[in-house]
Amino acid sequence: MKPQVDKESLNQIASQYHLNEQISDKQFDQHFHHLCFQWVRSMIEPGARVLEMGFGEGNVTRQLLDAGMRVDIIEGAELLVNSARELYGDTVQIHHALFAEFRPEHEYDAILATNILEHVGDPAETLASIRQWCGNDTRVVVTVPNAESIHRRLAVLMGIQPQLDTLSPRDHLVGHQRVYDMDRLTREVQEAGFRIVDQKGFLLKVLPNSMLKDMPQALIDALYAISDQLDVRLLGDMGIVLRKEG
16 A cells, blocks of 8 residues: 555654754755755756755755745645745745646756655656656756665664665654665656666765764765765765656
């Protein structure tokens, strides 16, 4: 049975994670979004029309606006829609909808599905929707947590979790339905009618966030910096850029 993801469940995740000031390790999300934006910015020009799938805490939105992008947001959680409107007003176009409900009025230069596929009930359905929103020149940026990350490999070796793709308590907290390895991610996007034109990995993650946050900042910076020297399959998050086939 496919997991149920609706506006009520998205509101619950927004309340327990995104809007919860008691969560103490969000700096890793913020740093990831900063690096991801730098990658995205290398592909698109100021003035580009960009669709963000999910608002989260607006870490990417602010960077897009500061870089002169025109931004649309699809967000299913009413709490996060309200947060986006409070922060950005009419400088962005916000659509309160599930992805399957969204019908864009125009094509986009870029679609950002950053850490989205692990949350949705049906990834194939979501990818099919994204393909319908694409023009011939649209770039789609997809990122997902990596099931083969070093910290997950170590957790299996230590007996902390039985398999690489076992969901942790933090996965459940943030609403993950699954984690991906590169083979699964590649298969799903190709089956949806996309080709991969670029890839990138983020963070040599050797420990979970709860332990990394107490490490020296110089070490954290080095674990991010070394990522471009390593196989994407070893890193904490994987990113790919897609173009639609045909």
